[in-house]
Amino acid sequence: MYPRAVSAPLHSDSLDSGVPPPNERLPLPFSGPYLLAPMQGITEPAFRNLVLARNPPDQLGGAFTEFVRITNHPASPRELRRHLGAARFAAPVGIQFMGSDASLMAESARRAAEAGAPLVDLNFGCPAPGALATCAGAALLKSPRSIEQMLATCRAALPDTPLSAKIRAGFDDDELLCDLALAAETGGADLLTVHCRTRAESYRPTRAWDRIARTVAATSLPVCGNGGVERHCDLAAMRAETGCRYVMVGHGALADPWIFSGHRASPGEAARFLLDYAAALTGQAGGGQTKAAARVKQLLGHWTAGDLLGDERREWLCEKQPEALLARLENCLGGT
Ligand SMILES: Cc1cc2nc3c(=O)[nH]c(=O)nc-3n(C[C@H](O)[C@H](O)[C@H](O)COP(=O)(O)O)c2cc1C
Numbered sequence: 488m489y490p491r492a493v494s495a496p497l498h499s500d501s502l503d504s505g506v507p508p509p510n511e512r513l514p515l516p517f518s519g520p521y522l523l524a525p526m527q528g529i530t531e532p533a534f535r536n537l538v539l540a541r542n543p544p545d546q547l548g549g550a551f552t553e554f555v556r557i558t559n560h561p562a563s564p565r566e567l568r569r570h571l572g573a574a575r576f577a578a579p580v581g582i583q584f585m586g587s588d589a590s591l592m593a594e595s596a597r598r599a600a601e602a603g604a605p606l607v608d609l610n611f612g613c614p615a616p617g618a619l620a621t622c623a624g625a626a627l628l629k630s631p632r633s634i635e636q637m638l639a640t641c642r643a644a645l646p647d648t649p650l651s652a653k654i655r656a657g658f659d660d661d662e663l664l665c666d667l668a669l670a671a672e673t674g675g676a677d678l679l680t681v682h683c684r685t686r687a688e689s690y691r692p693t694r695a696w697d698r699i700a701r702t703v704a705a706t707s708l709p710v711c712g713n714g715g716v717e718r719h720c721d722l723a724a725m726r727a728e729t730g731c732r733y734v735m736v737g738h739g740a741l742a743d744p745w746i747f748s749g750h751r752a753s754p755g756e757a758a759r760f761l762l763d764y765a766a767a768l769t770g771q772a773g774g775g776q777t778k779a780a781a782r783v784k785q786l787l788g789h790w791t792a793g794d795l796l797g798d799e800r801r802e803w804l805c806e807k808q809p810e811a812l813l814a815r816l817e818n819c820l821g822g823t
Contacts, residue, residue: 515606520722522548526741532571532574536767538740538744548579557584582599589636606678634674652680656685664705672708678733745792756793762820
């Protein structure tokens with residue numbers, strides 16, 4: 488386990504040369520170049536904290552909450568507490584909002600900063616039909632001007648807290664990619680994350696990292712590249728190939744939570760992670776062993792760490808009884 492700074496995050500300018508890059512508006516709170524992606528239904532405190540504890544802070548520099556959907560009212564203090572979690576000052580965890588009403592988004596951002604969020608991120612990439620139908624998420628990729636306005640409204644509400652935007656490479660194609668990057672810059676973002684798939688490409692396997700390189704060339708903002716990182720060595724490769732400052736990992740961290748450090752987990756360590764995850768979920772309000780086991784199984788669908796599942800992936804995933812699943816994990820604890 489790695490100790491994490493409690494109240495004095497390292498600034499992003501310490502990542503490379505020690506010289507603050509030009510045009511960076513507010514210093515970013517991340518302690519290292521790799522970031523855990525926002526993932527709805529997964530990056531709640533229970534999962535996030537386990538991943539953060541297993542990777543050194545100079546590698547895994549921070550994480551994001553899943554998106555908080557803003558529709559008719561700004562995020563309530565209760566919602567903010569639930570997403571940020573009790574340990575929110577131990578590691579930089581940006582809170583992500585998704586919505587279409589700029590003033591509600593700005594008030595949510597203001598409240599999040601007041602609650603101690605070290606960074607506010609706006610989601611311009613969610614491809615879910617529900618988001619598109621309400622002109623939120625990826626729907627905004629069709630209109631760089633709307634993204635710029637949304638960011639500018641939130642920027643005005645956040646004088647001292649870094650603001651970031653997470654976009655996809657485009658809606659149907661990547662024609663507007665440079666315009667989107669410029670919109671983020673003009674709107675006042677401090678960081679731009681670009682997921683290299685378009686909305687139309689959904690989550691198809693890809694290595695379209697040239698789009699990340701194009702984004703880096705188009706803007707003076709620090710860029711976080713995202714998409715298609717499957718192994719530890721991909722992290723450095725994406726930075727080297729594209730010039731992005733940060734790399735964000737989604738699916739790769741579900742398969743192997745140690746992907747950021749490159750540590751090769753033993754079967755015992757892998758089982759310990761999953762048992763700790765089940766215990767954290769069981770302990771939280773509304774939790775229970777059945778729900779926790781279902782969430783562990785969801786993770787097992789992606790899991791490769793420690794080669795825990797070996798050639799019995801099907802048997803693991805077909806396990807119906809929560810107790811039997813947890814007992815199976817207990818049996819692997821001694822595995823080296
Ligand atoms: C289960 C799941 C939930 C996701 N939820 C969010 C979300 O809440 N907000 C967001 O911006 N992206 C979300 N994403 C997209 C990821 O943050 C990331 O951009 C995407 O998975 C591409 O990265 P990858 O190729 O490393 O997985 C989600 C992805 C997955 C797989």
